[in-house]
Amino acid sequence: xxxxxxxxxxxxxxxxxxxxxxxxxxxxxxxxxxxxxxxxxxxxxxxxxxxxxxxxxxxxxxxxxxxxxxxxxxxxxxxxxxxxxxxxxxxxxxxxxxxxxxxxxxxxxxxxxxxxxxxxxxxxxxxxxxxxxxxxxxxxxxxxxxxxxxxxxxxxxxxxxxxxxxxxxxxxxxxxxxxxxxxxxxxxxxxxxxxxxxxxxxxxxxxxxxxxxxxxxxxxxxxxxxxxxxxxxxxxxxxxxxxxxxxxxxxxxxxxxxxxxxxxxxxxxxxxxxxxxxxxxxxxxxxxxxxxxxxxxxxxxx
Amino acid sequence: xxxxxxxxxxxxxxxxxxxxxxxxxxxxxxxxxxxxxxxxxxxxxxxxxxxxxxxxxxxxxxxxxxxxxxxxxxxxxxxxxxxxxxxxxxxxxxxxxxxxxxxxxxxxxxxxxxxxxxxxxxxxxxxxxxxxxxxxxxxxxxxxxxxxxxxxxxxxxxxxxxxxxxxxxxxxxxxxxxxxxxxxxxxxxxxxxxxxxxxxxxxxxxxxxxxxxxxxxxxxxxxxxxxxxxxxxxxxxxxxxxxxxxxxxxxxxxxxxxxxxxxxxxxxxxxxxxxxxxxxxxxxxxxxxxxxxxxxxxxxxxxxxxxxxxxxxxxxxxxxxxxxxxxxxxxxxxxxxxxxxxxxxxxxxxxxxxxxxxxxxxxxxxxxxxxxxxxxxxxxxxxxxxxxxxxxxxxxxxxxxxxxxxxxxxxxxxxxxxxxxxxxxxxxxxxxxxxxxx
Numbered sequence: 001x002x003x004x005x006x007x008x009x010x011x012x013x014x015x016x017x018x019x020x021x022x023x024x025x026x027x028x029x030x031x032x033x034x035x036x037x038x039x040x041x042x043x044x045x046x047x048x049x050x051x052x053x054x055x056x057x058x059x060x061x062x063x064x065x066x067x068x069x070x071x072x073x074x075x076x077x078x079x080x081x082x083x084x085x086x087x088x089x090x091x092x093x094x095x096x097x098x099x100x101x102x103x104x105x106x107x108x109x110x111x112x113x114x115x116x117x118x119x120x121x122x123x124x125x126x127x128x129x130x131x132x133x134x135x136x137x138x139x140x141x142x143x144x145x146x147x148x149x150x151x152x153x154x155x156x157x158x159x160x161x162x163x164x165x166x167x168x169x170x171x172x173x174x175x176x177x178x179x180x181x182x183x184x185x186x187x188x189x190x191x192x193x194x195x196x197x198x199x200x201x202x203x204x205x206x207x208x209x210x211x212x213x214x215x216x217x218x219x220x221x222x223x224x225x226x227x228x229x230x231x232x233x234x235x236x237x238x239x240x241x242x243x244x245x246x247x248x249x250x251x252x253x254x255x256x257x258x259x260x261x262x263x264x265x266x267x268x269x270x271x272x273x274x275x276x277x278x279x280x281x282x283x284x285x286x287x288x289x290x291x292x293x294x295x296x297x298x299x300x301x302x
Numbered sequence: 303x304x305x306x307x308x309x310x311x312x313x314x315x316x317x318x319x320x321x322x323x324x325x326x327x328x329x330x331x332x333x334x335x336x337x338x339x340x341x342x343x344x345x346x347x348x349x350x351x352x353x354x355x356x357x358x359x360x361x362x363x364x365x366x367x368x369x370x371x372x373x374x375x376x377x378x379x380x381x382x383x384x385x386x387x388x389x390x391x392x393x394x395x396x397x398x399x400x401x402x403x404x405x406x407x408x409x410x411x412x413x414x415x416x417x418x419x420x421x422x423x424x425x426x427x428x429x430x431x432x433x434x435x436x437x438x439x440x441x442x443x444x445x446x447x448x449x450x451x452x453x454x455x456x457x458x459x460x461x462x463x464x465x466x467x468x469x470x471x472x473x474x475x476x477x478x479x480x481x482x483x484x485x486x487x488x489x490x491x492x493x494x495x496x497x498x499x500x501x502x503x504x505x506x507x508x509x510x511x512x513x514x515x516x517x518x519x520x521x522x523x524x525x526x527x528x529x530x531x532x533x534x535x536x537x538x539x540x541x542x543x544x545x546x547x548x549x550x551x552x553x554x555x556x557x558x559x560x561x562x563x564x565x566x567x568x569x570x571x572x573x574x575x576x577x578x579x580x581x582x583x584x585x586x587x588x589x590x591x592x593x594x595x596x597x598x599x600x601x602x603x604x605x606x607x608x609x610x611x612x613x614x615x616x617x618x619x620x621x622x623x624x625x626x627x628x629x630x631x632x633x634x635x636x637x638x639x640x641x642x643x644x645x646x647x648x649x650x651x652x653x654x655x656x657x658x659x660x661x662x663x664x665x666x667x668x669x670x671x672x673x674x675x676x677x678x679x680x681x682x683x684x685x686x687x688x689x690x691x692x693x694x695x696x697x698x699x700x701x702x703x704x705x706x707x708x709x710x711x712x713x714x715x716x717x718x719x720x721x722x723x724x725x726x727x728x729x730x731x732x733x734x735x736x737x738x739x740x
Contacts, residue, residue: 043736046380046381046383046384047380047383047384047402047403047405047696048405049383049384049386049405133554134552134553134554135492135552135554135566135571136566136569136571140492144492150492151491151492152491152492152552152553152554154553154554156554156557157553157554157556157557157714158553242557243502243503243557244707245502245556245557245706245707245710246501246502246556246557246707246710246713246714247556247707247708247710247711247713247714247716248707248710248711249714251707259703262376262377262380262381263373263376263377263699263700263703264699264700264703265380265402265699265700266700267384
């Protein structure tokens with residue numbers, strides 16, 4: 001006890017200085033987390049405030065475990081994250097390499113590249129909803145006018161076309177985040193190793209594969225970590241374009257949880273779903289963070 | 303001179319309106335600010351242009367905290383209930399969703415004058431009444447009837463071909479079986495489809511529900527357990543499945559909601575369209591490709607002989623926490639007054655006061671607008687004799703959310719109609735058990 005007191009006394013100033021930050025985190029992050037965790041064990045319905053105290057133990061979790069629709073949405077979300085993040089990374093890398101080669105007007109290009117990030121996800125959703133519409137959509141009209149197809153392609157209805165369409169919209173909106181971060185990596189890259197490799201007769205591909213890419217990997221993993229956390233912004237895009245439908249064909253965890261929480265007002269059950277799906281976020285963050293550490297070690301940064 | 307004359311006439315008109323407002327005596331609430339949350343959107347906004355008149359007449363100010371679509375407002379109010387943060391007096395409501403907000407709703411019994419209530423259609427007031435309490439004052443009603451492109455039906459070639467193929471005359475559909483035949487007949491994809499329907503959210507649930515009733519089925523049993531997975535339910539759902547599989551509706555119809563349907567019909571993309579009255583003027587107007595070529599008939603009948611008539615009313619409610627019930631009552635009365643309803647009715651939106659039906663029809667007759675006279679005659683018949691609401695319970699939204707993905711699955715061919723309805727029935731059973739009915 002006295003040792004604890006001594007530690008407190010000796011570190012009084014640092015403790016006092018960090019206490020506001022801790023207090024803010026407690027209020028803003030921890031309390032809502034604890035509250036939502038508690039409600040996941042209750043029958044809490046938004047429109048019935050009294051149900052907050054209706055403790056039902058593990059019933060919400062038991063129902064989720066046996067809810068096939070939830071696990072299909074879970075699997076589809078993993079697939080969506082994998083496809084979207086990898087393609088965004090590849091396109092972002094390509095864009096960054098191209099923009100890095102520009103000698104005139106590069107700043108303007110960088111600004112233009114960021115345009116999709118400036119749009120609200122809801123607007124992006126509406127934009128692609130109308131582009132991919134089967135009767136009045138630009139894509140279908142163009143395909144029919146060019147004689148490529150004579151039938152309307154149900155972009156937002158067919159199981160795989162619908163998945164493609166929401167992934168396309170998400171990739172369009174977020175590729176530039178990868179491009180900007182990777183471009184920053186390219187700017188920070190020392191020129192000497194590249195020049196030395198060229199002098200030694202390495203081909204462009206060899207330079208890219210063995211020097212540029214390893215150097216960029218930490219930047220790529222930082223981008224991956226950030227994106228895996230904020231990819232849930234795609235909720236608005238999917239909600240506007242398909243609402244998770246038709247027949248649950250584009251249902252992701254975010255659309256399912258939002259509908260359960262607000263439209264059905266079953267906040268307790270929705271929070272239980274959210275806590276199960278947090279496992280997914282933790283896994284992706286842990287995976288990319290580990291990859292980031294490996295890449296840094298590879299570069300000798302530590 | 304002419305300009306001055308016009309100005310004088312306009313000023314006189316403004317004075318007359320102001321006079322009418324003050325003459326109705328909406329009270330005096332000088333210096334008070336009434337906080338409200340209202341439904342927004344092109345068809346709802348014109349009514350709010352009258353609010354400054356009420357402010358002028360009463361001395362109060364109206365502070366509009368929210369002006370959102372129905373679904374956004376619904377989420378916001380649920381959050382308000384959960385947080386207990388209901389610091390406003392009045393809100394836009396809908397009779398079919400009103401039971402959800404019972405915790406925050408101040409019944410209007412005793413607040414609205416009896417003679418005011420007597421001026422409303424009794425059926426609509428009944429729809430706004432939950433467990434014997436008047437939860438809201440109906441602003442305008444919503445029921446759907448059948449719009450069709452006249453020229454397609456009047457075309458002699460079409461008539462001859464249709465008779466040869468189906469063995470009866472081509473006239474606007476009287477039954478849903480005829481509607482199905484005609485939708486297939488008129489389809490000339492991708493340029494034109496027979497029809498289309500709201501394919502997601504409450505839209506498809508409502509359409510299925512009214513078809514279920516028209517087939518002689520019911521949504522719930524008397525003990526509130528699900529009843530829709532009956533042979534009548536399967537027949538109702540198969541009407542949609544059959545049209546979709548026959549490609550007589552656009553493939554994307556499962557993603558369509560109200561705007562897609564109205565704009566699609568006005569663009570000439572379909573031969574007939576079941577829709578509410580709010581589009582009537584637009585369909586026949588200059589901005590519509592089928593302007594001047596639109597006809598209307600009552601919604602067809604199902605195999606039981608009953609017509610479809612899923613209905614409800616947008617309305618205004620008062621919160622329990624309202625600190626000035628008199629002022630809120632005054633604004634609700636003003637926004638549902640005769641003049642206010644006339645403003646909306648001129649666009650085809652269905653009034654809830656009986657006198658407004660007569661007056662707006664008289665106005666259209668005087669203007670020689672036969673189309674709108676016919677529209678109101680059809681909707682008047684529909685509202686008087688065929689309109690019905692879903693069960694007025696708080697769980698309607700949850701029931702709808704359990705149903706519509708399953709309805710879509712059947713329509714798209716992922717499941718049979720019976721399997722889809724059985725699965726939905728299991729979920730609805732759970733909803734009703736959790737709500738304490740079973």
